Amino acid sequence: MSGTFSKSDVASHNKGDSLWIIVDDDVYDLTKFQDEHPGGKKILTRVAGKDASKPFWKYHNDGILKKYKASLQVGSLDTKPKAEPAPAPEPAPAPAPAPAVATPAKEIQKAVVPATAQEEAEALEPYGDLIPFADPSWYQGFHSPYVNETHAALRKEVREWVESAIEPNVTEWDEKKEVPREIFLEAGRRGYLAGLLGVHYPVEYTKNTVKAVSPDKWDLFHELTITDELSRVGSGGFVWNMIGGFGIGGPPLVKFGKKSLKDRILPGILSGEKRICLAITEPDAGSDVANLTCEAKLSEDGKHYIVNGEKKWITNGIWCDYFTTAVRTGGEGMNGISLLLIERDFGGVSTRRMDCQGVWSSGTTYITFEDVKVPVENLLGKENQGFKVIMTNFNHERIGIIIQCLRFSRVCYEESVKYANKRRTFGKKLIEHPVIRMKLAHMARQIEASYSWLENLIYQCQKMGETEAMLRLGGPIAGLKAQSTLTFEFCAREASQIFGGLSYSRGGQGAKVERLYRDVRAYAIPGGSEEIMLDLSMRQSMRVAKMTGMKL
Known part of the structure; x- marks a missing residue:
């Protein structure tokens, strides 16, 4: 009807x-x-x-x-205004002789800049609600050297799916502490999962490719776009459910796994039919990765590693079929660590859900390995050289955290702008109070500064080889990780102050702000706590600078 x-x-x-x-x-x-x-x-x-x-x-x-x-x-x-149909395009007029007036700057640019450069220089069409700073500037008609029409097409494709199938249900899923498996499978069918590994698009392992972008055109800014658009729902639990374990457990397999192992495992992971996570953190070894104790001893026949130990705070672990696991195969310190792909079907793997302050639907897990027999073929990289693999993976993990934090900051800001334009106090709208505009201004300046740094670092990742990126970008990425989580915390607090009591109760108008406030610590600590990140950013950057000729 x-x-x-x-x-x-x-x-x-x-x-x-x-x-x-x-x-x-x-x-x-x-x-x-x-x-x-x-x-x-x-x-x-x-x-x-x-x-x-x-x-x-x-x-x-x-x-x-x-x-x-x-x-x-x-x-x-019957009084609702009817949407006016788009006007039919008018026929192009016959070319007129050029008037004898000063040539506009844009016409000068077209005359002197090659066609391909003109296309890169042109700003894309504005997109979305156009609230200042609520989206990256290239959404709002600003020029960008990093994106083109393929990124815009992907953005539109992901946003339409998120707004129709995901956003209306996120609060319900968060309360239930899980996301329907069908959503994860749909991400696989759409080709999104295959594009979130920080590498080339792995067409050799999947038939599902992204509709909006051909695999040969795929770059790290497409990956940024997917993560950014998924994060618009304002739920760390949802985003981690979708890409948390996958995005950090999958890359070591892709980069360091034996071909036979990848041929067997990757198709199921990329389709969404199987799930993978990263298992590094232990009850007594968080950011101090070099001191982990989960042990893997080689069997007498040399065909298996026998794994015993525990892992804690492992994202997605309760649902996973595969665990990219850091184990101790040698002596103390970083030189005795290896990385194994442990399969749940091997037996001896038990998982239980952990109740945490935030990211409820992410499936945070405590894992116990008891005499798990892992074939030596499941070794990722070389024995006792797993620390290098882990360090290589950290840049990708932290970039993902940064993208999510900055979009969550934008969500807090956008929700605040919308609410401030309809809520009235002391006879006028909140937005008309200077103190509220000041809060919004401080949110916006931190978001935009951090996002510009993010774009630059992703561009460097794209241009540098993996070894160079690990060496030169580890420090800046660690610094931006801390900057982004601090920005997120600031924006969540200021948004909560603007919403008042509505951000203290679950559901309703302040639902996103309340939920994100709970998620703040889940970003400030995992992937390296803020204090360790800031210290690492200086130590790493100074060490690299000395190697490359710094003069003091």
Whole structure:
């Protein structure tokens, strides 16, 4: 049923057996929804047959409307403005002789710059809600040397999927502490998983490729776009569920696994049918990776490693089939560490969920390995040289954390701008109070500065070889990781102050801010705590500078 109604039509449906309401000129039949309404029937009875826009937006965010619109909307008011059809393109006029006036700067550029350079220099069409600083600047018609039409097409593709199938359900999934398996499988079918490994697009292991971008055009800014758009839902738990374990457990297999191992394992991982995670952190070894104690002894026949030990705070572990695991195969310190791909089917692997402050739907796990027999073919890289593999992987892990933190910061900022433009205090909108604008300005300046640094580092990653990137970019990436988590914490706090009590209760208009505030520590600590990152950024950068000719 879908039609056009007058306000008097809606007013006649004002009883429990036929209850309609109006929200933003759209008409909804809530007759069968009354028992499901979290606020109870009485609240709906008060607005039965009326325009409920104001009370609706007082308590809900647009995610609720997106979630129920398809099933509950029956039409719109006859007074709702009709969307005007796009005008037909006019025929191109005949070329006119050039006027004898000064040539505009853009025309001068076209005359002197080669065609390919012109295309790179052109800004892309504005996209999204166009709230200043709520999206990266290239979304809003600013010039960028890093992106082109393929990135814009991918952005549109991912955003449409996220807004229709994911965002309306994220709060529910977070409360249930898991995301439906079908969502992960769909990411595999869409080719997104294969593009999140920090390497070339692995067409040799998957038939599922991204619709918007051909594999030969894939770059690290496409990977940035996927992670950034997924993070718009404002849930660290959701993002970690989708790419947390996969994005850090998969790359060591791709880069250092034997061909036979990759041929057997990678197709299932990239399709989403199988799951993988990274198992490094232990109860007594977090950022101090060199002191881990999970042990792997070679069997007498030399065909297996026998693994015993524990891992803690492992993202996605409860669902995983494969564990990219750091083990001690030699003496103390970093030179005795190896990396093994442990398969759950080997037996002796037990996992249990850990309840944490934030990222509820990420599947944080405590893992116990008891006499697990791992074939020597599952060694990633060389024995006792796993620390190098781990260090290589850290740059990719930290870049992922940075991308998520900065988008979450934007979400806090965007939600605050929207709320400040409708909430009224002391006779005027929040946005009209200078103190609120100051909060927003401080959020925006930190977000934009950090994002510019991120773009530069991703560009360097793209241009440098892996060894050079590990050596030269480890310090800056560690510094930006700390900068981004501090920015996230600042934005979450300021957004919470702007929302007031609405950011203290779960659900409703402040749902994203409340949830992200809980997730802050999950970003400030994993991947290297802020204090260790800041110290590492200086030590690593100074060491490299001395090697390359620094003069003091």
